[in-house]
Amino acid sequence: MTKEQARLDLLAKRRAMAPEVRRQAADAIALHVLAAPVVARAKRVACYLSMPSEPGTVPLITGLLERGIEVVVPLSLDDHTLDWVAYDPTASLATTPLGIPEPAGERLGRDALTTCDVVIVPALAVDHAGHRLGRGAGYYDRALEGVRAPLCALVFTHELLAELPHEPHDVPVQMAVTPGGLFRVP
Known part of the structure; x- marks a missing residue:
């Protein structure tokens, strides 16, 4: 199977999921991530603001902020790279042409990930070796x-x-974290 065929199949399955199933998945994923020792010790975590078809990140980000952990989220740049901003739940959000929500705020620079203790990334799938299938833009x-x-x-x-x-x-x-638990790549 090619990456493109895998993406099409996985996106179709996501679109077919009921909103209640997505909500329950987001809650379960947040609990598993928040229980991970590496997250419990973190001072700053990079995460993303999920799109409607993705496993929701709102419960996770809320839990991180409640624990006093700073959360940085990505901003997409015209050159297909990412900048980062400290997430403020009261900041206004804009939606990019790709459908990605991005908050207003001071840009931290492309190297902000080097200051994070954990980086949460989106994926359409992950395999047992840790290979992540994204949406293809890189x-x-x-x-x-x-x-x-x-x-x-x-x-x-x-x-x-x-x-x-x-x-x-x-x-x-x-x-990789699923509603069923945390999977560590050997």
Whole structure:
């Protein structure tokens, strides 16, 4: 299976999910991430503001902020790279042409990930070796180059797969969290 075919199949399954199933998944994923020792010790965590079809990040971000953990979220730039902003739940949000919500705030710079203790990344699927299938634009693979913090992808249970197509430039994750629990890549 090619990456593009896998993306089409996975996106179709996401669109078919009931809103209540998505909400329950977001709550369960948040509990698993918040229980991880590496997150409990964190001072700053990078996360993303989820799109409607993705595992929701609102419960997770809320939990991180309630614990006094700073959360930084991405801003997409015209050159297909990411900048970062400290998340403020009261900040106004704008939606990009790609459908991604982005908050207003002072830009922290492209290297803000180097100051994070954990980086939560979006994925359409993750395999048992930690290969992450994204949407194909490469924003995260470019942003994650050289990041030493543990990388954690959030996926629905059926998106944790035995194997995925991948390329040498794809940056693997060390953890994947589903509604069923946290999977560590050996």
